[in-house]
Amino acid sequence: MDNLEEILEGNGFEKELVAEIKNIGRSKRVSSGGVVVSADLGSEEIPLVLSGLLKLLRKDDQGNELFLYHLQSGETCAMSITCCLEGKTQDITVVAEEDSQLWMIPMHTVDRWIQRYKSFRKFVFRSYQERFDELLGALDGIAFLKMDERLMKYLLDLKQASGSFVIKKTHQEIAKELNTSRVVVSRLLKQLERDDKIEQHRNRIEIL
């Protein structure tokens, strides 16, 4: 809540706009693993991250997943914006990577604010560009990196985003997000351990 003020002012929003956002938005807490946005949920709101960490996953109709990027404090999900503006449902799901505090903003007011406030328009465009860059990074990983490099990139991204050297995930969960098999993840993690890049415990990976 206190964080909200900080984030809004950090974006150089007009006083009037800050007041509107505080009035119209609503606070939402989501615990780790909780779904924030999904195609079948048909959300009418976009999430602004106040604290914690969200992850954006691409999903197909057969239950396959692919991790795309994280949303950190102060960031919002541009995919949700297009999704709602175009009135389309996309196969993208936003899930809490950690317990997170969000500020949910109704879509129709986002539309209005973009037209009315220059600062908000800039905020949305910048968010767009940042997401786009992250998307390109994810695409590069898939196109150009081998699985072991992708895995290391994934671990480092997680370390950077969470600010923790410890990753509490099973090999199976990692395999799903990278859209590969657990056998491969286990084998590559074992190799990373031999190379002293990581340390492994049950349900827990430490990055060195």
Next chain:
DNA sequence: TCATTAACACGGG
């Protein structure tokens, strides 16, 4: 060559 699938043993919580 490297990924996937299935199958199995080990052992920690």
Next chain:
DNA sequence: CCCGTGTTAATGA
């Protein structure tokens, strides 16, 4: 015991 992990063998791209 249950489930996460490590490994192997067979098969495929």
